Amino acid sequence: MKYDFTTKLERIGHDALAVDAPYNYQAPFDSIQRKEGFSIIPMWIADMNFPVYPNIQKSIIERVNHPTFGYYSIRDEYYEAIINWHKNRYGIEYIQKENIGYENGVLGGLLSALSILAKPGDSVLLHSPTYIGFTMSIKNAGYNIIHSNLKFEDTWRIDYQDMEEKIQKNHIQVAIFANPHNPCGRAWEKEELEKLMAIFEKYHVYVISDEIWADLYLYNNKHIPLHSLNEYAKQHTISLYAPSKTFNLSGLIGAYHIIFNDYLHKRILKASSKSHYNSMNVLSMHALIGAYDKDGAIWVDELKAVLTQNMDYATQFIDEHFQGVRYAKPQATYMLYLDCKDYCEKNQITIDTLLERAYSVGVYFQDGRPFNLDHSIRINLALPYETIKEAFNRLKDYVFI
Ligand SMILES: Cc1ncc(COP(=O)(O)O)c(C=O)c1O
Known part of the structure; x- marks a missing residue:
């Protein structure tokens, strides 16, 4: 790949709601304490955890350098x-x-x-x-x-x-x-x-x-x-x-x-x-x-390849480990929308329990109910592949148990 989609960026302290809200225990993450030793993995709001296409920074910096x-x-x-x-x-x-x-x-x-x-x-x-x-x-x-x-x-x-x-x-x-x-x-x-x-x-x-x-x-x-x-x-x-x-x-x-x-x-x-x-x-x-611009298009094509790989990994992982979780494989976006109704019924838990378990181990996905489907979760997969793997392993070990 020409561009960087693997660096794990530190976003805390860099104006990023995705991590600041869980870090500061702001709503909707205010009532669940994160256990020691678990980093924040932001998988809720629709933004990405990759370095930006470099020409964007260049273009802004060039303009900032002119003092008016x-x-x-x-x-x-x-x-x-x-x-x-x-x-x-x-x-x-x-x-x-x-x-x-x-x-x-x-x-x-x-x-x-x-x-x-x-x-x-x-x-x-x-x-x-x-x-x-x-x-x-x-x-x-x-x-x-x-x-x-x-x-x-x-x-x-x-x-x-x-x-x-x-x-x-x-x-x-x-x-x-x-x-x-x-x-x-x-x-x-x-x-x-x-x-x-x-x-x-x-x-x-x-x-x-x-x-x-x-x-x-x-x-x-x-x-x-x-x-x-x-x-x-x-x-x-x-x-x-x-x-x-x-x-x-x-x-x-x-x-x-x-x-x-x-x-x-x-x-x-x-x-x-x-x-x-x-x-x-x-x-x-x-x-x-x-x-x-032209290279921006290359950046986007590489991004799509990364998101596709993440989507394949996540859906395969769910098929193997989270029996009862239903989804339609996304064809676009980096969001994975899961219907956990059968899973919750089978395991006699509520969707709130899944959210609490996930937040307590630093996996901050999104309550899907405000999108009008009961028992649902929305997961943002725009993170480096290694972080996606870490997140899904935590979900297997501590959430969909
Ligand atoms: C479908 C859709 N429309 C609009 C927005 C928000 O766009 P904006 O921030 O430009 O208002 C989002 C953000 O996730 C979105 O998913």
Whole structure:
């Protein structure tokens, strides 16, 4: 490998919620004491434990070395980097500068998008299990969430009939879609997306497509941007992206939307400007430019190979040692979502017991219940391979016992 995915980084004291929250016993880790001798292995929040792609640091440092930080306008290189990235990584040739707009985070963009498509109190369709950030931000903004449950078959599948009934019954005009899906790790197939979009078209539903995980596909699965399906999709989708998930830049803040419908685009720019808060930090701009280059693509390909290896290791380990734990093998993201219902019933324990046992030996995975599935756990596998092995051995010896 050209890049470093093996160094075990010390993140404590370096502004990392992933380790600081357990280290300082902040919620949700406040009530369980970690036993002596167990290091913290952060497997909860969606960030990574690898050194960043070096050109990102270089790009930021070069900018920091110039001693002025006044008001600025967005560089053309920012837009060019995004246009080229989408062309080279997802095969999309038709994005223009005018289709791109900055967002303070994908969730910020989601709320701006919702504000132009619905009013508080209106119903919004989401698939469930649902990313916890959607649930919290959409509820806080006063919208009514209608969940259509994914079906657990050979993998997680959309229940089209349920979706259609809910759209009709609740007069839904807006849906939020995670492409690929967090926490289930689904890389949606073209036919699935087409069927989904046909239902949206039938009821004239607009879609906010969260594609923040677009770069992190495993096993040669490929990203299909929702807007690329057909003309209806292109005109009725607000797509959200960010380099933050791909390159681990969440602390720098910075996402962007891509919109092809001119009216929607103008409306969202107006909506997000009203807070006077939706503007980019100059270092975040340089981080994106540094990330989205040719070697950045090599870094991402190497990262995906590492994540795939970790996913294979983890799922094989579970098959061998944790009888009764169910999962659909993720095709994208670095999250592994486990259904522990049968395991808990068989062993007469609760999911809280599993969490307590894990936290007491330093394995900080995430309670999966807030994602809308009882008895579930979400495990972040974006750590060096050796750390993944250490974590799963601790789980075998002290948690799934
Ligand atoms: C599907 C999804 N959307 C949005 C976010 C958060 O994005 P941001 O930090 O840019 O608001 C995450 C973070 O994990 C995510 O998984």
